């Protein structure tokens with residue numbers, strides 16, 4: 001069973017156990033011994049099942065069961081054991097007789113209180129998992145214990161005038177509550193890294209010190225490590241391109257506007273240059289890209305972040321970290337060398353959840369040097385704008401003609417907060433690049449569902465067939481319809497004869513228009529051919545960080561919030577990951593929640609080492625955004641070769657907004673900005 005299913009099953013049996021224990025107590029109090037005994041049996045079975053689900057979940061990793069094994073199960077087993085020993089025999093006896101006397105007997109506190117107590121204990125475990133989450137700590141455990149004990153005492157006192165040892169028990173409960181509250185609310189000082197064991201030594205951990213404030217203006221603790229302090233504002237792109245490169249100048253003005261979609265539908269949006277998506281930026285490898293950003297009237301401010309593009313840190317566009325947001329009337333000039341080839345995008349990083357949703361994004365495509373563009377090359381950012389799915393600026397299918405034989409490349413970009421599923425019918429094709437990086441030996445695909453993470457990109461390539469080809473989104477919306485141009489019209493300038501994809505296995509190609517919902521999802525970790533990588537999972541890692549993603553109450557920018565948490569904390573209280581230039585860094589990202597988290601590290605591509613313990617057997621996967629689904633454990637690694645201060649966050653930007661982001665800082669890099677931002 002998958003971890004996700006196991007988590008769901010565990011939740012189901014925990015709720016069932018809590019409900020059955022409480023119902024057994026209530027029906028006993030209502031003098032219905034047979035019903036109570038039946039519910040008691042259900043409660044016992046559900047509690048035992050819970051023990052099994054927790055033990056089974058433990059096989060997926062300690063992260064999935066930490067609070068269950070340390071808090072929920074001990075509570076459930078202790079309270080259930082007491083209820084079974086004390087209430088059980090009385091209940092069964094009464095159920096067998098079922099006369100008036102035994103009906104009265106089961107409403108006694110000796111039956112009802114233990115049954116309800118087991119119910120409270122079972123419920124406390126659920127509260128622990130859902131409200132507090134990972135990791136359980138002694139403070140919250142004591143508080144929960146005190147609440148459950150208080151409920152037992154209250155119930156008992158309500159049922160009986162004499163509760164033996166009531167004063168002592170009440171006092172003990174109060175002490176536990178006070179102690180628990182003290183542990184929860186009095187800040188710790190010894191908390192250090194983001195669960196990172198840094199084989200680099202204790203000094204590195206000490207450098208992390210007071211978590212997110214380590215690289216604030218006055219916090220020179222990183223520079224105290226010996227490396228000379230370097231402000232992030234010095235880490236900028238060059239003024240001139242490398243030899244042979246051109247300068248590509250762009251100007252983008254952020255402003256509010258009403259945009260008209262292809263259907264005529266009008267949407268009020270936040271735009272670059274009055275359009276959504278913003279103007280497409282293109283360059284050739286080796287060019288210097290220079291973008292002058294102006295803000296006309298976006299009152300919350302705007303920046304440009306180059307998603308997936310490993311620009312110098314000072315060009316990364318993170319407000320409060322690498323620059324101040326550009327206010328209305330202001331401007332900022334970004335410069336970076338177009339070193340990476342492929343499909344990328346840009347978007348604002350100031351109030352980015354709202355900003356990107358409203359339309360502040362566009363595409364960035366870098367072509368390899370010295371290759372003339374041939375065929376049909378379509379850049380297709382997919383976004384939900386004003387409640388409808390748009391491809392580019394179209395809310396209707398894009399219809400294009402292409403002569404059979406024309407090489408076609410479709411660049412899919414998911415600019416939304418949640419994944420999209422793409423299917424291509426009518427032609428065999430290959431998924432040739434992911435997140436801008438070419439795959440090794442990508443095979444021919446036919447009936448495949450391509451799940452694209454929020455923020456991610458897929459490049460699909462094929463030769464235009466003699467029939468239509470249709471790209472569909474989420475199995476319902478036709479995004480692109482390519483129809484074969486009548487041969488000889490010369491429109492596409494390609495050879496008139498259809499040349500089948502060389503090397504293509506004549507796959508069973510589904511016709512355009514066929515239903516796609518049952519097409520199996522392509523597993524990228526098994527697609528393509530292995531190839532050498534600069535490091536592997538067998539290497540020794542200089543830093544090892546674990547990020548456990550969950551939900552729970554935490555402070556988000558000082559506000560108590562039901563947050564999306566990392567290791568039990570929310571931004572800006574998640575300890576910064578500190579690395580040194582040259583380090584080989586491993587990240588383990590664990591999702592024990594119910595939401596998918598597209599994890600995105602700025603400034604670096606990461607190599608996927610494994611997912612759920614299974615290594616990648618296909619092409620090496622270099623990603624900037626990887627979708628960590630419920631129950632999944634991803635291990636990825638990167639070389640710390642781009643010094644700076646970087647966001648490391650969930651690219652479901654509404655999750656980031658609710659706390660799911662942190663910083664990755666290179667030792668010695670400081671910021672003059674206030675630091676408590678980044679959304």
Ligand SMILES: [Cu+2]
Pocket residue numbers: 564595596597598650651652655656660
């Ligand atoms: Cu998320």
